[in-house]
Amino acid sequence: MKKPITITNILSNVLMMTFSLLTIIPLAWMILSAFKPHAHIVRHPLQPPMTWYMDNFILAWTQGHLGIYFVNSIVYSMTATVFTVLFALSSGYALSKFHYKSSRIISMFYMLGLLITVHSVIIPLFIMETNLGLANTRLGVILPYIAFGLPFQVFLSTTYIKGIPDAMQESAIIDGATFQEVFLKIIIPVATPIISTMFIYTFLGNWNEFILVLTLTSDLTVRSLPVGINSFAGGMSRDYGLQFAALVIGTVPMIIFYLIFKDKIAQGFASGAVKE
């Protein structure tokens, strides 16, 4: 069946096109500008680069210490994500398959955690970490990252594991398996689809996190990419070419990550807003 083209169709296409262009043009402009020297950016902001000028990237990487920030960001995001997902899965298993009375209360407790934002605990967290000597250390960043990832991930894993039939676990237990074995050999393999969603969603959140690192660290050697880019491109460097290069270094890996995993990311966001 061929649909006739209507005014609604045209308007819909125009609207979609406008939104897409509004997203793409600023990013394209940023990437192109990163290949232009400062003077060219200031004088002719709309012109494409004349040559593929690479110095901005080299200087931003070395002067802006982006290499260190990049490594820190990977360490923080990976470590915290692995532990968040692991703890969320074991909690989700306990809360959905053991059927104890306390499970309901603990689930509620985690749900409340969804409403608590970093800002409402950042002051005590700073005081506590300073007293414990955790401020300015990698561990001091990773621990809060794990904790703040938990409420939503526990919610996701509990909902998913609830859907796995109890019978699978029961027959294994009758055959003499321990609960740890059930968790590792039955629950985790069956939950693989949700695990990848959890992993990607948590990683993205950690990678872009800002205020925790901003507050809990002050040494250049332990800062992450967003905080590093902010101090370099936002304040220290007045060279627009370097600024754009720093922004591109912060963005392009994530755009690639996005293009590979966009369905999983979308699933993570969408499953948060499902009405039970």
Add this chain to the structure above:
Amino acid sequence: MTFSQQKRMSYYLFLAPGLLLFASIIIFPVFYSLSLSFTSFGGYGRPVFIGLENYARIIRDEVFLHSLRNNLLIVAISVFGQIPLGFLLAYLLYRRMVRHGSLYQTMIFLPITISPVVVALLWNQIFSSSGIVVAIVRKLSGQPQYVMKIFENKQWAIFPILCVLLWMHTGTYMVIFYANLQKMVPSLLEAAQIDGASESQMLGHIIFPHMVGTIATAAIFAISGSLKAFDLIYSMTGGGPAHFTEVIAIYMYINTFKYYKYGFGSAASMIIVLLAVGLILILQYITGKLEQRFE
């Protein structure tokens, strides 16, 4: 050890690591923050109890009131801007009103991966005197010396930031709504179409009632997200010039970590929590009424 003891042991073992971290890093600090908010603690020495004085000083502070106003504008742009626009885009995709829907979806959802800091600095460049916006206005208006003055106006300085927030988050809501629209039973719409229902009738009587819950949940996200707006504004303007673009989270941050007023800052952070809970309760009341109407 009996089987039931063994089961209970495993239960606690599975829960322990998560709960331990959650309780010590999130729950305990919330109460810590609440108790600090009644003191004049400044970072060292013993906290001195001063009752509600911090709160009283905050609500009389003109900078706070302007921040509150900015925060409420951000809530408004998310609830009445991002959500309806996101819904409209999702609806167009769902009803297949456009070709290449998945390509559009990929492009519009893209800002979600970009760190707010990068978004902030990029838009600063766009609005700067060598940015796209200014360059285009100069070309169109024929005024080669035009520069953006909007950030110098106390009332209007927040508006460019609202536009950037719209840019960042509309795609997220589109994706959320699109995923939930796809969960609808298609035969319901087909039947309605055969019975001769118009597009607006289907939207009003079938699709919207189905989506009320999702929209309400999205609005909860929007409200709590808007009240904690920090990263983007902190790197775009730092709350300046002269507090024009400040929001409560930045007000809290500056007072705490720049002026070392820990007690005062804690009170400000408690106000963020109270506001979020209050707005969410109002929203749940409205949703309850709406759902009753559709029952």
